[in-house]
Amino acid sequence: xxxxxxxxxxxxxxxxxxxxxxxxxxxxxxxxxxxxxxxxxxxxxxxxxxxxxxxxxxxxxxxxxxxxxxxxxxxxxxxxxxxxxxxxxxxxxxxxxxxxxxxxxxxxxxxxxxxxxxxxxxxxxxxxxxxxxxxxxxxxxxxxxxxxxxxxxxxxxxxxxxxxxxxxxxxxxxxxxxxxxxxxxxxxxxxxxxxxxxxxxxxxxxxxxxxxxxxxxxxxxxxxxxxxxxxxxxxxxxxxxxxxxxxxxxxxxxxxxxxxxxxxxxxxxxxxxxxxxxxxxxxxxxxxxxxxxxxxxxxxxxxxxxxxxxxxxxxxxxxxxxxxxxxxxxxxxxxxxxxxxxxxxxxxxxxxxxxxxxxxxxxxxxxxxxxxxxxxxxxxxxxxxxxxxxxxxxxxxxxxxxxxxxxxxxxxxxxxxxxxxxxxxxxxxxxxxxxxxxxxxxxxxxxxxxxxxxxxxxxxxxxxxxxxxxxxxxxxxxxxxxxxxxxxxxxxxxxxxxxxxxxxxxxxxxxxxxxxxxxxxxxxxxxxx
Amino acid sequence: xxxxxxxxxxxxxxxxxxxxxxxxxxxxxxxxxxxxxxxxxxxxxxxxxxxxxxxxxxxxxxxxxxxxxxxxxxxxxxxxxxxxxxxxxxxxxxxxxxxxxxxxxxxxxxxxxxxxxxxxxxxxxxxxxxxxxxxxxxxxxxxxxxxxxxxxxxxxxxxxxxxxxxxxxxxxxxxxxxxxxxxxxxxxxxxxxxxxxxxxxxxxxxxxxxxxxxxxxxxxxxxxxxxxxxxxxxxxxxxxxxxxxxxxxxxxxxxxxxxxxxxxxxxxxxxxxxxxxxxxxxxxxxxxx
Numbered sequence: 001x002x003x004x005x006x007x008x009x010x011x012x013x014x015x016x017x018x019x020x021x022x023x024x025x026x027x028x029x030x031x032x033x034x035x036x037x038x039x040x041x042x043x044x045x046x047x048x049x050x051x052x053x054x055x056x057x058x059x060x061x062x063x064x065x066x067x068x069x070x071x072x073x074x075x076x077x078x079x080x081x082x083x084x085x086x087x088x089x090x091x092x093x094x095x096x097x098x099x100x101x102x103x104x105x106x107x108x109x110x111x112x113x114x115x116x117x118x119x120x121x122x123x124x125x126x127x128x129x130x131x132x133x134x135x136x137x138x139x140x141x142x143x144x145x146x147x148x149x150x151x152x153x154x155x156x157x158x159x160x161x162x163x164x165x166x167x168x169x170x171x172x173x174x175x176x177x178x179x180x181x182x183x184x185x186x187x188x189x190x191x192x193x194x195x196x197x198x199x200x201x202x203x204x205x206x207x208x209x210x211x212x213x214x215x216x217x218x219x220x221x222x223x224x225x226x227x228x229x230x231x232x233x234x235x236x237x238x239x240x241x242x243x244x245x246x247x248x249x250x251x252x253x254x255x256x257x258x259x260x261x262x263x264x265x266x267x268x269x270x271x272x273x274x275x276x277x278x279x280x281x282x283x284x285x286x287x288x289x290x291x292x293x294x295x296x297x298x299x300x301x302x303x304x305x306x307x308x309x310x311x312x313x314x315x316x317x318x319x320x321x322x323x324x325x326x327x328x329x330x331x332x333x334x335x336x337x338x339x340x341x342x343x344x345x346x347x348x349x350x351x352x353x354x355x356x357x358x359x360x361x362x363x364x365x366x367x368x369x370x371x372x373x374x375x376x377x378x379x380x381x382x383x384x385x386x387x388x389x390x391x392x393x394x395x396x397x398x399x400x401x402x403x404x405x406x407x408x409x410x411x412x413x414x415x416x417x418x419x420x421x422x423x424x425x426x427x428x429x430x431x432x433x434x435x436x437x438x439x440x441x442x443x444x445x446x447x448x449x450x451x452x453x454x455x456x457x458x459x460x461x462x463x464x465x466x467x468x469x470x471x472x473x474x475x476x477x478x479x480x481x482x483x484x485x486x487x488x489x490x491x492x493x494x495x496x497x498x499x500x501x502x503x504x505x506x507x508x509x510x511x512x513x514x515x516x517x518x519x520x521x522x523x524x525x526x527x528x529x
Numbered sequence: 530x531x532x533x534x535x536x537x538x539x540x541x542x543x544x545x546x547x548x549x550x551x552x553x554x555x556x557x558x559x560x561x562x563x564x565x566x567x568x569x570x571x572x573x574x575x576x577x578x579x580x581x582x583x584x585x586x587x588x589x590x591x592x593x594x595x596x597x598x599x600x601x602x603x604x605x606x607x608x609x610x611x612x613x614x615x616x617x618x619x620x621x622x623x624x625x626x627x628x629x630x631x632x633x634x635x636x637x638x639x640x641x642x643x644x645x646x647x648x649x650x651x652x653x654x655x656x657x658x659x660x661x662x663x664x665x666x667x668x669x670x671x672x673x674x675x676x677x678x679x680x681x682x683x684x685x686x687x688x689x690x691x692x693x694x695x696x697x698x699x700x701x702x703x704x705x706x707x708x709x710x711x712x713x714x715x716x717x718x719x720x721x722x723x724x725x726x727x728x729x730x731x732x733x734x735x736x737x738x739x740x741x742x743x744x745x746x747x748x749x750x751x752x753x754x755x756x757x758x759x760x761x762x763x764x765x766x767x768x769x770x771x772x773x774x775x776x777x778x779x780x781x782x783x784x785x786x787x788x789x790x791x792x793x794x795x796x797x798x799x800x801x802x803x804x805x806x807x808x809x810x811x812x813x814x815x816x817x818x
Contacts, residue, residue, distance in 0.1 A: 019543065028543040110540045112609040115589070119547035126555040130562075161565040165558035172554075175620050183612045187605060188538070217620045221627030225758075231565050233748030234758065235672055236631055242668030242751030244639035251627060314647050520540070 018519050027122075030114035031519060032099045037416075038121050039096030040409075044485075046088035046128065047402075051478050053081035058440075058474035060457050061467050074457035075143035080135065082146030086263065087170050088128050090397065093405045094266040095120075095177050098205050100416065102181060104510035104517060105199045107190025107526045112183040116176050123173035131166040134159035145455060147256070148223065150237040150248050154230050161231075164223045171216040178209035178216075185209075190509075192528035196290070199508050200283060203290050204269030207297045211258045211265075214301075219255040222248060246311050253304035261300045264364075264396060265293060267404035268335055271357045273508070274411050275339050278354035279346030280505040285338040292331035292338075299328045309380045318377040325375040332368055336361060351503070352426030352487075356407035359399060359434045367395030370445065385455075388448025394441045399434070406433070406484060414502045418516035419494020425487040432480035439473030539601050546589035553582035590776075597792075598785060607792055614796040618803050621766070625807050628762065632755040632814060636664050640751070643669050667750020677743040679756065681816035684735045688728050689812050692767075695724035696805050699774075699798055709788050711781070718778045721801070725771035732764050759815055766804045773797045 018034065019025045029035060056077050060068050069077070099117065103110055111117045134141040139157010142148070148163075156163065185198070185206045198206075225248070228234040235241025237248050268289075276283045283289065305313060305321040313321075339361050348354070370392040374380055383389060406429075414420050443466035452463045459467065498515040509526060510517070556578030564571025596602065602610075644662025645653030653660065657669035665678050679685065698720040705713035736757075739745040747757040777797050780786065786794055 024543050027548055028545045030541050030543055109538055113613055114541055115544045115547055116613075118544065119550060122548055122551040123554065126551050126558075129555070130558060158566045161562035162559075165562055169554060169558060175617075179613050179616045179620075182616055183609050187609050187612060213616055213620045214623050217624035218627045221624055221631075225631065228747075228754075228758065233746075234754035235668060235748075235751045236754055238668070238672070239639070239643060240668050240670035241672040241754070242635060242640050242643065242666045243754070244634070244642075247631060247634050247639060250634065251630065254627075254630075312648065 028118070030110070030118055032103050032111045032114070032117065032521075033416075033517065033519065035111075035117050035121050036096045036099030036101075039092045039099060039124075042121070042125065043089050043093035043096060043405075044488075046084050046092070048481070049132070050081050050084035050089055051481065053077045053084065055474060055478050057081065058471040061459070062471040063468060064459055064461050064464055066458055069457070071457045072140055072143055075145075075455060076135065076141040078455050079142050079144060079146055080131070083131060083142075084128070085397075086146065086259070087167075088124075088131075090263050090401050090405070091174065092124060094205075094208075094263075094401075095174075097201075097266065097270070097405075097408055097412075098177075098181050101412065101510060102184055102202055102205060103188070104513060104521045105202050105508060106185060106188060106193055107509050107522045107528065108184060108188035109520050109523055111180050112188050113180050117180050120173045120177040120180065123169050123176075127166045127169035127173065130162050130169070134162050134166075137162070147252055148226065148248075149252075150226060150229065150245050153226060161227065164227045167223045168220055171220045174212050174216045178212040181205055181209040182213070190522065190525035190528055196287065197528060199269075200272035200286070200289055201266070201269035204265045204272070204293055207293050208262050208265045211262050211297055211300065215255040215258045215262075218251060219259075222251040222255065225251070246308070249308050249311060250305065253307045254301075256307065257304040258297075258300040260393070260396070261296055263401050265296065267360070267364075267401045268293065270404040270408045270411075271339060271360055274353045274357045274407055275342050275361075276507070277411075277503050277505040278349050278351060278357075279343045280348075281342055281346045282507075283338070284341035284344075285334070288334055289338055292334040295331040296328060299324060299331070303328065306375055306377075306380070309377045310384045322375055322377045326372065329368070329372055336365055336368075347505075351410075352421075352423065352430050353407045353411035355427070355430045355434075356403045356410065359430070360403045360407065363399030363403070363434075363437070364396055367392055367397075367400055370395065382451075383448065385453055386448040387444045387452045387454055390454050391441050391444035391448055394444070398441065399437050403433070406430075409484075409488065411503075412510075413488065413491040414498035415510060415513075415515050415517055417491045417494060418498055419491050420496040420498050420502075421487045421494065422490035425483055425490055429480060429483035429487055432483060433477060436473050436477035436480055440470055440477050441473070443467070443470045443473075537603055538605050539596070539603070541596075544589075544592070546585050546592065549581065550585040550589065553578050553580075553585050556581060594780070594785070594793075597790075602790075607790070610792045610796070614792075614799060618799060621803065625759075625762065625810075628755070628759050629810065629814070632759065635751045635755060640664060640666050640668075665752040667752050671750065673746055673749035673753060674744060676745045676749050676753070678752065679735065679739060679743070679745065679816060681812065684731050685812055685816040688731050689808065691724050691728045691731070692805050692808050695721045695728075696802060698724065699801055703794070703798055706781075706786060706791050706794055707788055711784075715778070715781055718774065718781060722771045722774035722778060725767055725774065725801075729764065729767055729771065732760070732767075756815055759811055763804065763807055763811055766807070770797070770801050770804050774801065 018031065025034060026038065029038075056069060057074065060066070060074055099111065102108075137158045139159060141159055142153065142156050142163045144153035144156065154160070185202055189198070225234070225236040229236050229238065235243040237243050237245045239245070272283055272289060303321055303325045305317060306325045309318055309321075350358075370388070374383055374389065374392055410421060410426055447463045447466045450463065452459055500513065500515055501511045502515060509522075509528075512526065513521060557575060558578075560571055560573070560575030560578050562571075564575055641647070641662045642649040642652060643657055643660055646662065660669035667673050667676065698717045702714050702717035702721060705711070705717060745756070746753050748754075774797055777794050780793065
């Protein structure tokens with residue numbers, strides 16, 4: 001009963017040392033830092049699992065014809081790559097950052113609900129054990145695309161119920177994690193830490209957590225409908241029974257569009273921490289950042305059908321969703337201009353976290369612009385389901401969300417481990433990533449505009465050159481990420497001690513703690529002026 | 530908000546129950562999947578998973594109840610629990626919203642469009658020529674065959690009265706716990722879950738009646754689908770809520786809770802009222818209109 005050990009007389013006994021027993025430290029832990037570390041390691045492993053699948057896809061697409069894999073397996077790769085990267089890599093990485101940083105940033109001793117925190121993490125591991133195991137099942141892993149559209153997805157083999165239940169479990173994990181984040185932020189702030197004094201990372205996570213609680217149950221409902229349609233004779237997506245396959249698309253994208261902001265809002269939070277530090281200026285337009293984030297979150301609920309312009313929606317619906325989508329450009333532009341204004345006339349230095357953040361601002365904007373192109377309904381009839389879409393969402397997710405995760409790792413690693421990472425490896429990692437990510441994804445715009453469909457293992461020879469370039473970029477980008485592991489390792493096994501403040505422009509409560517941060521962040525709440 | 534008493538916020542140090550719960554849920558899901566794929570061992574694994582989950586529930590809740598009764602949860606911890614429960618109920622609202630959305634979509638969009646409405650003249654003319662859009666419907670192919678719908682003013686109206694009454698008895702019990710009237714509390718809390726169990730009995734009777742006499746089944750097109758999925762998930766929540774009320778009642782009998790410290794009671798009460806409100810929507814949109 002480890003629960004009981006600290007049940008009495010908490011005063012004067014702060015348990016500053018982590019438990020020495022492996023199980024107590026890493027399996028039964030309720031410590032926000034250890035759980036954060038578990039999340040981050042899990043997401044890094046998933047990043048390489050999903051990355052390997054991406055390289056299988058790019059290897060097959062290096063030239064026309066079928067070289068390496070069967071079409072069915074190719075489709076499994078596109079499907080599982082997406083599910084792994086979205087739910088296993090990007091989201092858990094941000095949850096890991098939230099766990100590590102939110103209690104330190106708001107001056108709390110830990111997360112508000114520590115046992116549930118542990119459950120959130122282990123449920124995620126259970127869900128991905130189930131999902132990845134479907135690769136070895138009769139009929140193969142799910143191959144209908146990560147959007148799981150019926151009736152195609154209903155043809156999945158034995159993997160079908162496993163896929164549905166894996167999504168249920170990861171949804172439960174996300175909901176519990178989000179409840180924890182919201183309650184921690186709303187209830188655990190140190191005296192004086194008013195809402196409008198919170199670091200932007202905390203603000204963006206507060207709003208993200210709200211989005212997660214609102215939409216993960218809807219995804220659970222959508223896959224439940226798939227399950228009952230397949231096994232229990234319901235007619236949700238069966239027109240003969242009065243249902244409609246397009247209903248699934250509505251339900252899915254009601255989840256799915258907020259989901260893309262779930263993956264990018266915390267990224268906005270990360271760069272809003274890093275750019276002021278290396279510009280040695282406060283964030284420009286803090287309150288407009290908060291309102292812009294909230295506006296994006298609100299708008300994310302009323303734009304979902306821009307994923308469905310080609311489904312035969314009435315013209316009034318298309319117009320509404322087109323215009324609502326374009327509105328999102330306004331708060332997003334507010335953010336971009338605020339970051340630029342923060343850098344304007346700052347004393348800039350270009351350590352690795354700053355390099356990744358600047359690359360984020362530039363390359364995310366490219367993804368944002370291609371998003372505006374896709375929002376134009378009549379133009380979308382041409383772009384829909386082509387590689388242009390693939391290029392668009394990879395620009396916002398890879399040099400978007402993933403680059404900020406790299407930036408965050410370099411920025412806070414010294415605080416976590418107590419040692420600086422190797423700056424040479426970090427810079428090399430940055431330049432390799434920044435160059436090769438463009439070699440990888442930029443040509444996909446061209447083949448997409450020329451009409452190459454996504455999720456197809458073979459293609460006409462007219463697309464061969466750009467696909468070859470893209471594949472070369474993919475392998476170079478993929479293997480560059482080993483440098484990231486080397487850089488992390490250089491900090492874990494570091495030689496150069498980090499100071500408490502680490503970066504001389506860094507502001508915020510987490511930099512007032514020693515490096516490495518003590519096992520419990522703030523036993524006595526700090527006072528904020 | 531920020532509070533001065535935060536230094537005594539209780540942080541548990543390690544717990545094996547979440548991990549046990551993970552093993553339980555994992556086993557349930559794997560068992561259910563194998564079962565759906567037709568293997569005989571499926572139900573066994575499924576049941577085994579539930580056994581593990583129950584062990585976890587007893588262990589985890591037991592720990593929390595002991596901690597709560599020993600008085601180590603201060604007001605900040607209490608507030609965390611309340612906020613957590615509130616957001617959990619919000620997630621449940623979105624889950625039901627998803628299925629209500631499917632109902633409204635069927636009634637407002639998919640059935641009318643199959644009948645040729647909006648820009649779907651040819652859908653109707655070429656694919657489903659004889660289909661006229663009316664609600665209720667089991668679709669243009671009349672999946673499940675001829676059926677009768679469930680009227681609103683028999684058992685469903687009675688069930689509405691039962692649930693609304695249970696909301697009143699629960700509120701009386703709530704006032705009693707705050708005033709320290711333990712006897713009133715015990716009686717009215719018992720009345721609440723008894724009304725809940727009667728509701729479930731009626732619901733079960735209604736389902737049997739629908740299956741055996743009305744030919745109204747889960748597979749009766751979109752009407753049967755939405756009817757059973759909505760009322761079924763609601764019934765599941767009533768069952769859980771009634772069990773939770775029963776547990777809280779047993780705790781009341783043992784003398785747990787204080788006038789100003791009874792989070793578990795309030796959490797279950799919120800949950801019960803939430804289930805009640807969902808029922809009102811069900812009564813209006815599934816049974817009545």
